[in-house]
Amino acid sequence: MSGFLSLFLDKVLVVLAFRKYMFSIIPIYNLYGTGRMLDTRQLRYFLEIAKQGSITAASVTLGVAQPALSLHLRKLEDQLGTPLMHRQRSGVIPTEAGLLLIERGRRIVDEMSRTIDDISTLGSDPSGIVRIGLPGTISAIVSLPLITAAHKRYPRITINIAEAMSGFISTWAAEDRVDLCILYRDIGLPGFRSELLLEENLVVLSQARIDAAEHVSLKKLSKQMMVLPSKGHGLRDLIDKEFQAIGINASVALEIDSYANIKSLVANGFGASILPAHAVRDERDTGTLFVSQIEEGGLRRQVHLITPTRRPVTRAQLLVTELLREVVxxxxxxxxxxGAKLPDGSIKFP
Incomplete structure (x- = not known):
């Protein structure tokens, strides 16, 4: 049956029906001469049932009566000649054939949505709202040049930027409250693509003094009191992991999540710290703080571009995503x- 469904889903015929002021796209899925036809409504209903894990829950989100939705599912199974869902008292779970239909069907529905969007804006400037989630430290670097470039190249696209810590941004992405985002880690959720965008160098900052070393080892650094973000912060977790990898722990004097406050505390002698190189460039240049490189090959933090794969992506979103890569x-x-470099270490983005 898996081979049969593969053939079914690999052949898609699209009929464009143009009207006076609009057009509609009518997808027809032909089961290779079997006379069995499906449309995107059937696929959308099935995918929502699979997503919710319950016909009752799906009927609420779709606004379709439960008996009617159950009937749609039975008809779809009859058309394909195989069960797609195991019915249980607690809900439904996909069969092997159902899993295949989820995988292929989602791509088809998403592509149809993109096709509608692309055709509707064909011959005109792309338009729409693109919502981007950024950590505050990255937003401070990226937001202005990205918005400026988008305004110049795509004047009808509006970019809305929401700032927060990576944990909050991950939640926004999962809830579809942002269209794309940048995180300091892989999002680790199904339905998203995580692309390594760049790596940034982490450096040691300390109070400016004559005897400060250009390079410092983590072992030596562990003997100093440190001002670090609190546990659970992405940077703190990375720092702790690196210390633990060589069998030692950081000596923490104070915990605070604000980079500005960390720098101020370090400048006033409360301890050393580790921050991204870009966050301390001004203080390094003015001599307010002394910046040292970390020995043992240095310490780098990865930055990921997160885009959805589970739902349609508009033309505006695709263009802004590509523009974001260019801006970075x-x-x-x-x-x-x-202190940042592209994943392959080169300057030119692939």
Whole structure:
């Protein structure tokens, strides 16, 4: 049956029916001469049932009566000649055939949505709202050049940027409250693509003094009191992991999540810290703080671009995603994003 469904889903015929002021796209799925036809409504209903794990829950989100939705599912199974869902008292779970239909069907429905969007804006400037979630430290670097570039290239696209810590942004992405986002880690959720966007260098900052070393080892650093973000913060977790990898722990004097406050505390002698190089560039240049490189090959933090794969992506979202990559490449090229490098170590973004 899996082979049969593969053939079914690999052949898609699209009929464009143009009307006076609008057009509609009518998808027809032909089961290779079997005379069995499906439309995207059947696929959407099935996918929502699978997502909710319950016909009752899906009927609420779809606004379709439960008996009617159950009938749609039975008809779909009859058309394909195989069960797609195991019915249980607690809900439904996909069969092997159902899992295959979820995988292939979601791509088809998403592609149809993108096709409608692309055709509707064909011959005109792309338009729409694109919502982006960014950590505050990245937003401070990326937001202005991205918005400026988008305004110049795509004047009808509006970019809305929401700032927060990575944990909150991950939740926003899962709830579809942002269209794409940048995180300091892989999102680790199904339905998303995580692309390694860049790596940034982490450095040691300490109170400016004559005897400060250009390079410092983590072992030596562990003997100093440190001002670090609190546990659970992505940067703190990375720092703790690196210390633990060599069998030691950081000596923490104070915990605070604000980079500005960390720098102020370090400048006033409360301890050393570890932050991204770009976050301390101004203080390094003015001599307010002393910046040292970490020995043992240095310490780097990965930055990921997160985009959805479980739902339709508009033309505006695709264009802004590509523009974001270009802007990041330019920021690294011009050393505006200090201490950052692209994944392959090159300057030009692939």
């Amino acid at each position: 490449s330019d920021l690294i090229n011009t050393e505006t994003w200090s």
